Amino acid sequence: MNKRPKTSSGERVHLSSSMDMSSASQLEQSKPLMEADVQFDSWAEKAMRNFIFEVGLGPRFVYLTSFKEMLQTVHNRDVEIPTYESMLREELKETQHRAMQLKQEWKKSGCSIIMDSWKSRCGTKSFISVLVHCSKGMYFLRSIDVSGILEDMDELASVFSRVVDDVGACNIVQVIRNDASPHMRMAWHYVQKEHDHSFFVPPCADFCINLLLEKIAAFDHVSEVLRKAKEITRFIYGNVLAYELVGRYIDDGEILSNSCLKSVAEFITLDRLVSVKENLVEMFSSPEWVSSDRSTRMFNPLDWISSGFSTTTSLFRHICGIVKTDGAFWCAAADVLKITKPFIDVLLKLESEDCPMGILYDTMASAKDIMHNLGDKYGDILHWVDEIWYGYLHSPLHAAGHMLNPRVFYKDPSCDDPELSGRIEACTTAIAKGHYDPGRLKAQIEVYKGRSGSFGSDSAIQQIVETPQVVWWSAHGTDTPELQSFATRVLRQTCFGAKRYNISRQVLEEAHETRGADLEELYRGLEYAHHNRRFASAAPLIGGLSGDQCGKPGRKLGSDWFLYPRHRQHIVIGSSNT
Secondary structure, eight states: OOOOOOOSSSSOOEEEOOOOHHHHHHHHHHSOOOOOSSBOOHHHHHHHHHHHHHHTOOHHHHTOHHHHHHHHHHHTSOOBOOOHHHHHHHHHHHHHHHHHHHHHHHHHHOEEEEEEEEEOTTSSOEEEEEEEEETTEEEEEEEEEOTTTTTOHHHHHHHHHHHHHHHOGGGEEEEEESOOOHHHHHHHHHHHHHTTTOSBOOBOHHHHHHHHHHHHHTSHHHHHHHHHHHHHHHHHHHBHHHHHHHHHHSTTSOOSOOOSSHHHHHHHHHHHHHHTHHHHHHHHHSHHHHTOGGGGOBSSTHHHHTTTOSSHHHHHHHHHHHHHHOHHHHHHHHHHHHHHHHHHHHHHHHHHOSOGGGTHHHHHHHHHHHHHHTOGGGHHHHHHHHHHIIIIIOOHHHHHHHHHOHHHHTTOGGGGSHHHHHHHHHHHHHHHTTTSOHHHHHHHHHHHHTTOGGGGSHHHHHTTTTSOHHHHHHHHOTTSHHHHHHHHHHHTOOOOOSGGGOOOSHHHHHHTSOOOHHHHHHHHHHHHHHHHHHHHHOOOOTTOOOHHHHSSSOTTTOTTTOOOOSOOOOBOOSOTTO
16 A cells, blocks of 8 residues: 555556645746836736636736737736746745645644545546645645546555645544545545544535435436426526516526536526516516517527427427416425425535534434425435435534534434444544543543533533534633544534535646646646635635626536527527417
8 A cells, every 4th residue: 555656657647736835946947037128016916916826827828919918008008027937936935825824724623635526528537636624724735637547446545645644644634525436435445544544534515415416306206397497497598588587577687506516506496496486477477578579589599499399489388388387397396395405405504604514413314304204205215315314424523523513412312322422432532543532532521411510601501502613612611621622623624525616627627738847837836826826715605606706607507407698699490470
């Protein structure tokens, strides 16, 4: 298990390493600053640099004549912009300063490595983005091209061991993955064994619940509901007049979800569609709609031919029939949402909570209870709920977070059942290694369970509901210092992955394109600077960015949910009198 990735013939692993100050120095020597008659002032240069690296623009954009002309127009004079290399060098210095602050927090409160597995746009290459999350923010470490070693557990384990070494095993509380493949699981098992199982490797909560929703969507009665919902949204976003009227008849003018997770986006969209049913009935009955010949005009009419509609009039009648008179569809849609909404609510609650680790166990249990209360007709779906829960999310770390959340622990006697207690003990044993005396920690947990000492004070009890969990422990855990530190270490961890940050992977792919050594170093620097700048300001949003922010609605849903207007030319298929 001391092997390193192959770098000669055969399978090859490309590592886009996190940039260090030596890399920045190499860039500094690569090109001198341009001499200019009029130099940018420091504020203007910083603003331009912020824009370039937040967007992730490569050097080919910055050296475009039109880019320079734009800046000259703004300044109303001829200016010589700094070189791309000099701006990247300054950006890397700032990035390294932030990295040093984050690494101090890793040592103090622990951190979570996030292994974000993904495929290239063409689907032929496999990558992993390695991120490190702590209470102070997210940090981009590197991306790895694992295309050639996906089924080689030794090579995968070697790559993962390097990641653990770079972050520091003693700082790691967990490694979150969004890949359930057996090779990934086994490779991480090897790495855990190397480090005496001192950290956990749970799957990402977002990945698990999205997988559950994907399984639910495959059931016949659910897929039929989704099929009709897609027909409605495709028509609304593809019809000239409906596209204009939806903004008037629906409050925020948006039905499609921009969630970063496809199955989550589908069911959020279905929920929105059901919630605006009456608005749609009103819209399709309005004078603007009924009296206008534009109701039969589509943005991309040829896209509908393959759907079996020879004219837009027959299509319109079909959609209006679903919206206005298909009561069975709307009832079935409402029933589907009874199943899916509790699990989407889990993801939303994790986002709104300062310490998501402390509520995952409880919110999933509540969602399962809602499912059980719906009756036996959902037995097949309940099977998948249990499969995901017990097979993926039932982690000792999540159990410990549950116990350490006083809001949950002190109101629910089941928190102390033998099965849960066993998982909590497994967590305390693992995390205590190198940090706490296990015996003292166990004794202090008993003090907490019994509400002894400061845990039983009036202020501790009064502040349970309103005070954030970590703040509560800081105020009331002083009599049990090891447990206080342990609780902070666990509760500060996240349980979701990178997709909530809605970061584009285009720059990541560009960093792995074959280039000369100088350009390769430059693009790796861009990758590192761009993602750390984005993570410094981006907030995790399960609902995704708004349509305005990301440029178009429903970007994860695809063309089966909407036909994004390619042009505004109004064309009618066939006769409007058909």
